[in-house]
Amino acid sequence: MLAIALSGLMTGTVQPAFAQSEPAPDPVKTLVERLDLEKYKATVKGLTQFGDRRQGTDRNRAAVDWIEAQLKSYGCPTDRIKYVYDPPPANPGGGRGRGNTGLAQGGGKPRGIRTPTGVNTDPMKQPDEKLRALNMQPTTPGPREAVYCTKVGTTHPEEMYIVGGHMDGIGWGEAANDDGSGTALVMELARVLCSADVRTDRSIRFALWNNEETGLNGARAYVEQRRPLQGSKQEPKWLGMIQHDMMLFDHGMPRADGTLAATQRPEADVNIEFQTSSKFAQAQQLAWVFQVANEKYATDYPASVGSHMTNTDSAPFQDLVPAISLRENERGTQIGAGWDPNWHQPTDLYATYDDADFRLGLNAAQTTLAALAGLTGATLK
Ligand SMILES: [Zn+2]
Numbered sequence: 008m009l010a011i012a013l014s015g016l017m018t019g020t021v022q023p024a025f026a027q028s029e030p031a032p033d034p035v036k037t038l039v040e041r042l043d044l045e046k047y048k049a050t051v052k053g054l055t056q057f058g059d060r061r062q063g064t065d066r067n068r069a070a071v072d073w074i075e076a077q078l079k080s081y082g083c084p085t086d087r088i089k090y091v092y093d094p095p096p097a098n099p100g101g102g103r104g105r106g107n108t109g110l111a112q113g114g115g116k117p118r119g120i121r122t123p124t125g126v127n128t129d130p131m132k133q134p135d136e137k138l139r140a141l142n143m144q145p146t147t148p149g150p151r152e153a154v155y156c157t158k159v160g161t162t163h164p165e166e167m168y169i170v171g172g173h174m175d176g177i178g179w180g181e182a183a184n185d186d187g188s189g190t191a192l193v194m195e196l197a198r199v200l201c202s203a204d205v206r207t208d209r210s211i212r213f214a215l216w217n218n219e220e221t222g223l224n225g226a227r228a229y230v231e232q233r234r235p236l237q238g239s240k241q242e243p244k245w246l247g248m249i250q251h252d253m254m255l256f257d258h259g260m261p262r263a264d265g266t267l268a269a270t271q272r273p274e275a276d277v278n279i280e281f282q283t284s285s286k287f288a289q290a291q292q293l294a295w296v297f298q299v300a301n302e303k304y305a306t307d308y309p310a311s312v313g314s315h316m317t318n319t320d321s322a323p324f325q326d327l328v329p330a331i332s333l334r335e336n337e338r339g340t341q342i343g344a345g346w347d348p349n350w351h352q353p354t355d356l357y358a359t360y361d362d363a364d365f366r367l368g369l370n371a372a373q374t375t376l377a378a379l380a381g382l383t384g385a386t387l388k
Contacts, residue, residue, distance in 0.1 A: 038205065071152055120344075139179065158211040186253060200379070249379075287328065301374040305373045318338050
């Protein structure tokens with residue numbers, strides 16, 4: 008299945024040399040051109056009106072409602088996954104007993120200069136009083152909801168790819184990059200692919216997970232509730248899961264003094280990761296489909312494939328279906344080593360990023376849109 012889709016993506020648009028007439032326009036190129044930097048930025052900005060969108064708060068629930076309204080306006084029929092989140096008791100020992108393997112989370116080998124990372128929990132570190140007030144309501148345990156919408160396939164509606172980002176954040180900022188950038192990317196793909204003149208053979212589900220920051224609880228609830236329904240009328244069979252988490256910031260490794268470059272590095276890339284320990288060897292193949300799509304269709308930044316996908320909503324899927332993540336950097340060896348100084352910090356604000364940053368997110372959107380269009384057989388009416 009995947010191999011067929013892969014060869015289709017690589018060869019599907021080659022025109023015969025003897026064609027008399029103009030070659031038919033490439034529908035994938037047309038779709039990718041419907042993505043737009045200003046629209047992507049506006050969607051990120053729209054999400055930041057709800058502050059850090061911390062799970063279990065009114066601002067998080069308002070953000071879910073806002074996202075759903077946007078998806079509906081794109082012509083993408085929505086539904087919600089419902090679950091209950093009760094935080095586990097605090098672990099007095101701290102840590103999870105990972106042991107000192109010398110490896111980064113996800114299994115990669117750390118290299119070079121590392122700076123400390125962590126989660127800001129101090130409201131007073133947010134200098135903007137208005138934003139501080141917006142983020143002030145604490146989280147409470149209880150019922151949770153996450154929204155998704157579905158583009159139904161024409162010839163194989165019973166099979167689907169799941170495309171995700173998480174809409175909750177932490178750290179007393181605006182969660183603009185983590186993960187407004189991934190959420191906006193998924194919403195933009197829904198806008199383009201649910202346009203009335205676009206047809207796909209297979210279905211696509213656009214999922215905006217909640218409770219990622221507490222331990223992937225929204226994605227775990229989805230897997231638990233809907234995995235057994237696959238193949239029934241309620242749930243198409245899963246073909247793959249593609250997650251987007253922190254898409255904007257690739258300024259390079261910290262310098263010896265712990266500072267970072269002020270602007271996007273010219274070598275910035277989209278990091279596509281699969282998990283080498285997953286049960287699905289096809290996840291690697293899926294990653295390369297995305298790399299090929301990037302090379303063909305992304306306008307500015309290349310993509311790199313890595314084998315240490317970790318710590319995001321694709322993890323609950325990785326032993327059930329081929330799963331990959333797209334990010335600004337490798338999660339374990341780079342973000343984990345301090346390459347993103349705004350990560351879970353009060354500085355994760357819309358205003359922190361410039362167009363070169365947003366353009367990296369746009370290029371990830373181009374990459375996923377092109378790959379998905381190939382995998383699902385997208386055409387224009
Ligand atoms: Zn995240």
